[in-house]
Each structure stands twice: as C-alpha cells, then as structure tokens.
Amino acid sequence: MTDKEKLVKGGRTFLLDLLPSAGQMARRYFHAEELPSHKKGTHDFVTAADLAVDKFLIEHLKERFPEIPILTEETAEGDINRFAKEEILWIIDPLDGTANFSRGDVNFSISVALVEKGNPLLGVIFCPISSRLFWATFLDKSAFWNGRRIKVSDVSELEKAVVCTDWSHVLETREETTNFLRKIYGQVRQIKILGSAATDLTLLARGGVDIYHHVKLYPWDVAAAGLIAQKAGAVVTEIDGKPWNAFSESILAANPILHQKMLELNAEAKV
Numbered sequence: 001m002t003d004k005e006k007l008v009k010g011g012r013t014f015l016l017d018l019l020p021s022a023g024q025m026a027r028r029y030f031h032a033e034e035l036p037s038h039k040k041g042t043h044d045f046v047t048a049a050d051l052a053v054d055k056f057l058i059e060h061l062k063e064r065f066p067e068i069p070i071l072t073e074e075t076a077e078g079d080i081n082r083f084a085k086e087e088i089l090w091i092i093d094p095l096d097g098t099a100n101f102s103r104g105d106v107n108f109s110i111s112v113a114l115v116e117k118g119n120p121l122l123g124v125i126f127c128p129i130s131s132r133l134f135w136a137t138f139l140d141k142s143a144f145w146n147g148r149r150i151k152v153s154d155v156s157e158l159e160k161a162v163v164c165t166d167w168s169h170v171l172e173t174r175e176e177t178t179n180f181l182r183k184i185y186g187q188v189r190q191i192k193i194l195g196s197a198a199t200d201l202t203l204l205a206r207g208g209v210d211i212y213h214h215v216k217l218y219p220w221d222v223a224a225a226g227l228i229a230q231k232a233g234a235v236v237t238e239i240d241g242k243p244w245n246a247f248s249e250s251i252l253a254a255n256p257i258l259h260q261k262m263l264e265l266n267a268e269a270k271v
C-alpha cells in the first residue's frame with residue numbers, strides 16, 4: 001500500500017467515526033430554542049452551530065493529522081484559490097445548508113474532504129437529523145450510504161428528469177441561474193431548489209434527483225459531494241463541460257446520458 005492509500009484509508013475510518021459525533025453536536029443546536037447567529041454577507045450568515053462544529057472538527061483533525069493543512073468555510077480568508085496548490089489538504093464545511101438549519105429544515109449536512117491539489121481523494125458527508133452517512137474514496141469503484149453501495153439514476157430523457165439547482169449567496173450570479181431555469185423549465189419533469197449543495201449532491205448520488213447544476217460554489221460545498229457523485233456514477237464537470245475539481249466555481253453532475261444532453265442544451269442556447 002502506498003502512503004497515499006494508507007492516509008486515505010486511515011482518514012476514512014477516522015471520519016466515519018468523527019462525523020456522527022459532530023452531528024450530535026449539530027443536532028443539539030438544531031433542537032435548541034435559541035440559535036445565536038450573525039451576518040457574514042448580505043445574503044449569508046453563520047450560526048453558533050457552524051462555529052462549534054467547525055472548532056470540533058479542526059481540533060480532532062489537527063490532533064490526528066497534525067501535518068495536514070485545513071481549509072474550512074468558517075476560517076477561510078483572502079484568496080482561497082491558493083489552497084488549490086496544496087499537495088494535501090482537508091476541506092471542511094461544518095454545516096452546509098445553514099439557512100435551512102436555522103429555519104428548522106432538516107436538509108443540511110456536515111462535509112469533510114481530503115484533496116490532493118484540489119482533486120478529492122476522500123469525501124464524507126453526514127446528515128445529522130436522518131443519520132445518513134455518505135462516503136467515497138478515490139480507491140473505490142462506488143460511493144456508499146450507511147455502508148450500502150449507491151448509484152445515480154438511469155433516467156435518460158430530459159422530460160423525465162428531476163433537476164436540482166440553487167441560488168448562490170453571490171447576488172450577481174443569480175441571473176445565470178435564472179437564465180438556466182428559463183432554458184430548461186419547459187423540458188424537464190421537475191425542478192428543485194433544496195438549499196444545501198453537499199446534501200443535494202448525495203440525493204443525486206442515490207438517484208433521488210437526476211441532474212445537479214450550480215453556477216457558483218466554494219470548495220467546502222462540493223469537495224466531498226463531487227467525489228461521492230462521481231463514484232456513484234455521475235459525470236461531474238463545470239457547467240460548460242470543463243474538468244471539475246473542488247476549486248471549480250460551477251458544477252454540472254448527472255448520469256453520462258443526461259450530462260451530455262445538458263451540455264448540448266447549453267451549447268444550443270449560445271447560438
């Protein structure tokens with residue numbers, strides 16, 4: 001076994017144990033009567049739960065893997081793209097779907113990934129309320145949900161497809177999402193906006209939706225989820241078909257047939 005394989009296997013075992021503990025912490029905040037929060041940007045905010053889970057994960061990862069740097073949503077500063085060059089890096093989203101969490105909506109999750117120069121080697125996502133644990137590593141041929149293999153859907157026609165997208169916190173990019181919706185609304189069966197990229201991509205990975213599209217994301221939203229989707233059989237690229245990694249701004253994920261159809265649809269609209 002190479003050092004990299006050893007690290008990924010050790011990391012997987014560690015995270016499969018750690019994330020449910022972090023989830024317990026998030027659950028306590030979820031059910032608490034008061035949830036302190038403050039604004040991060042015009043359309044974004046952070047709660048005490050994000051910060052507590054972030055601290056918990058950082059402390060444990062630092063103790064077990066002291067040599068590996070960590071990028072988290074709550075401690076990221078300046079140009080985060082400099083982290084794309086790191087040989088090896090943890091990427092943490094202590095809570096993906098904070099807006100859902102703060103309004104009593106259970107669609108949120110905790111996401112941790114190990115990446116090598118931006119390419120995910122290991123991804124684990126835990127949904128605290130449903131206790132769903134998803135994971136994948138670069139060594140495996142599948143993604144897993146509570147130990148079971150999962151697969152993306154085999155829906156091949158757009159008219160039967162369920163599309164999931166979302167609004168970014170970056171207001172200027174919402175126009176792009178609006179254009180996307182305008183393009184597809186008459187062609188697909190259903191469109192969902194569920195509010196947590198990490199969680200929503202696990203839904204794609206287990207066949208609950210057929211296409212996931214997002215124009216503006218951060219590495220912590222998708223580093224783990226992108227790998228889980230890939231290992232569940234999705235083709236994952238940027239929205240224009242360029243190769244994806246955790247630092248890509250956009251994502252298009254679907255089974256190979258629908259992914260191709262979405263790229264064709266995009267190309268047509270530009271003519």
Ligand SMILES: [Mg+2]
Pocket residue numbers: 050073093094095096097098
């Ligand atoms: Mg978050």
